[in-house]
Amino acid sequence: MSGPVPTAIARCAAGQAAGAIEITWSDGGRGVYSPRLLRDACPCATCREQRAAPQPPGLLPVLSPAEVAPLAITAMRPVGQYAYAIGFSDGHSSGIYTLEYLRELA
Numbered sequence: 153m154s155g156p157v158p159t160a161i162a163r164c165a166a167g168q169a170a171g172a173i174e175i176t177w178s179d180g181g182r183g184v185y186s187p188r189l190l191r192d193a194c195p196c197a198t199c200r201e202q203r204a205a206p207q208p209p210g211l212l213p214v215l216s217p218a219e220v221a222p223l224a225i226t227a228m229r230p231v232g233q234y235a236y237a238i239g240f241s242d243g244h245s246s247g248i249y250t251l252e253y254l255r256e257l258a
Contacts, residue, residue: 173185183254187224
């Protein structure tokens, strides 16, 4: 791996970023990732297809109860030495976030 790697990962406990994940990178960079940012940027095939699908004009989406509830990160586990799998309170957990992708999102 030639790019920066995480040197510290912590959950933000207070303030405006409460519930977010903070990653400190080996190149000195720092990123704060809110649950909504990560969920909206989920790289799994299903989420990518949903984002790419054309939305009919003038129709409002119907939200599920899970989408209305506050979103939280419930799990974060390493996948090899190149990515993290992140679980969310809406039950979604199939996205694999590579270190490069997380760095781009910062």
